[in-house]
Amino acid sequence: MNIIFMGTSDFAVQSGEALCGHEYNIVTVVTVPDKPQGRGLRMQPSPVKIWAQGRGLPLLQPENLRDAQFIEQIKSLSPDLIIVVAFRILPKEVFTLPKLGAFNLHASILPKYRGAAPIQWALINGEKETGVTTFFLQEKVDTGSIVLQEELSIGENETFGELHDRLARLGAEAVIRTVEMIGSGMAQPVKQNDMLATPAPKITKEICRIDWTKSADAIHNLVRALSPAPGAWTTLNGSVFKIFLAMPSGRKQKESKAGVCVIEKDKLFVQTGNGLLEILEAQCEGRKRATTSNLIQGRSVRDGDILI
Numbered sequence: 090m091n092i093i094f095m096g097t098s099d100f101a102v103q104s105g106e107a108l109c110g111h112e113y114n115i116v117t118v119v120t121v122p123d124k125p126q127g128r129g130l131r132m133q134p135s136p137v138k139i140w141a142q143g144r145g146l147p148l149l150q151p152e153n154l155r156d157a158q159f160i161e162q163i164k165s166l167s168p169d170l171i172i173v174v175a176f177r178i179l180p181k182e183v184f185t186l187p188k189l190g191a192f193n194l195h196a197s198i199l200p201k202y203r204g205a206a207p208i209q210w211a212l213i214n215g216e217k218e219t220g221v222t223t224f225f226l227q228e229k230v231d232t233g234s235i236v237l238q239e240e241l242s243i244g245e246n247e248t249f250g251e252l253h254d255r256l257a258r259l260g261a262e263a264v265i266r267t268v269e270m271i272g273s274g275m276a277q278p279v280k281q282n283d284m285l286a287t288p289a290p291k292i293t294k295e296i297c298r299i300d301w302t303k304s305a306d307a308i309h310n311l312v313r314a315l316s317p318a319p320g321a322w323t324t325l326n327g328s329v330f331k332i333f334l335a336m337p338s339g340r341k342q343k344e345s346k347a348g349v350c351v352i353e354k355d356k357l358f359v360q361t362g363n364g365l366l367e368i369l370e371a372q373c374e375g376r377k378r379a380t381t382s383n384l385i386q387g388r389s390v391r392d393g394d395i396l397i
Contacts, residue, residue: 090113090170091114091116091167091168091169092113092116092168092172093115093118093119093166093171093187094108094117094171094172095118095119095120095172095173095176096119096120096173096174096175096176097120097121097136097137097175097176098135098137098175099136100196100253100256100257100260101136101176102137102140103257103258104174104194104257105141105174106261107261107264107265108172108265111265115146116147116168117147117149117162117166118146118147118149119149119150119151120135120137120138120149120176121135121177122150123138138150154177154178154183155182159183160182168187168188169189170187170190170191170268170272171184171187171190172191172193172194172264172268173191173193174193174194174260174264175194179191181228184226189271189272190225191225192223192271193224193233194221194222194223194260194264194267195207195222195223195224195231196219196221196256197219197221197289198220198221198222198240199222199224199231199235199238200231200283200285200286200287201285201286201287202287202289203231203286203288204231204289204290205290205291205292206289206290206291206292207219208249208252208314209249209289209314210288210290210314211243212243212249212252213310214310217242218240218241218243219241219252220238220241220259221238221256222235222238222263223237223238224281225278232281232283234278234280234281235281236267236276236278237263237266237270239259239262241255241259247313248313249313249316249317292315292319297321298322298323299311299312299322299323299396301323301361301396301397302362303362303363304361304363304364305338305364305365305366308321308361309335312335313335316333317333320332320333321333323348323396324396325390328375330373330374330390330396331371331378332368332370332371333371333372333378334370335367335368335369336367336369337364337366337367338365338366338367339364340358340365341364341365342358345360347360347361347362348395350390350391350392350394350395351365352385352392355382355385355386356381356385357381357390368381371390
């Protein structure tokens with residue numbers, strides 16, 4: 090079976106490595122062009138490119154997925170199957186080329202959380218369960234017929250980084266099972282119920298900003314959904330203050346307004362719209378991430394400070 094694997098991020102690398110481990114014939118890997126990153130704006134390859142080069146796999150990095158030359162390159166490889174994991178939106182001219190079709194791995198139980206950030210939104214909304222879905226591609230994003238779904242429970246305090254890694258491993262297993270099902274003719278795709286669909290749009294800077302009038306539980310969910318990156322943020326004395334780990338304390342402080350800092354020994358609490366939230370790890374603008382006990386000792390945050 091000739092397979093073309095398309096992906097960008099670390100999440101996709103897990104699936105690509107699983108395919109190699111099962112000795113599937115990856116005729117080429119498709120990923121995004123190198124991009125300028127960091128202060129020096131040096132050109133940086135995607136994690137999938139780094140992985141593919143390490144494996145000695147053929148590589149394509151098209152600027153435009155509708156480009157005629159790129160489409161001809163895909164045709165010339167006579168693919169039986171295209172597998173897409175954490176990549177760009179694939180045009181019909183490409184995903185209809187393989188004999189056995191093209192499928193995508195998505196980090197949610199579709200039709201819930203269609204979109205670019207399913208893991209983050211599951212955490213923001215305080216979901217107790219999530220999972221992965223493989224589905225055949227259609228023109229409308231994340232709407233294709235489902236081949237396979239695998240569920241897992243979300244830990245009460247699990248962060249995006251932790252859940253991302255668990256879902257990547259689960260997704261790699263699902264990719265292998267899906268290839269086996271398609272290859273053996275055992276796949277029985279099931280249409281999605283569009284009435285049950287929920288969105289998972291791209292995470293913007295404004296979404297990352299903490300609204301202290303919300304409950305301690307809601308803010309806790311936002312913080313863990315954005316940790317370790319990009320980080321939930323607020324402002325402290327006019328500067329950006331990012332919070333990476335927090336915990337609802339179960340305590341109330343009705344006399345203080347939302348956003349007021351309460352320091353007790355080496356612990357930092359913030360009054361929310363409902364309850365005190367304990368801050369465990371944070372970062373002042375221009376400094377490194379630190380425990381709040383260190384921030385308190387360094388006088389970076391003081392009792393009575395207001396986070397806005």
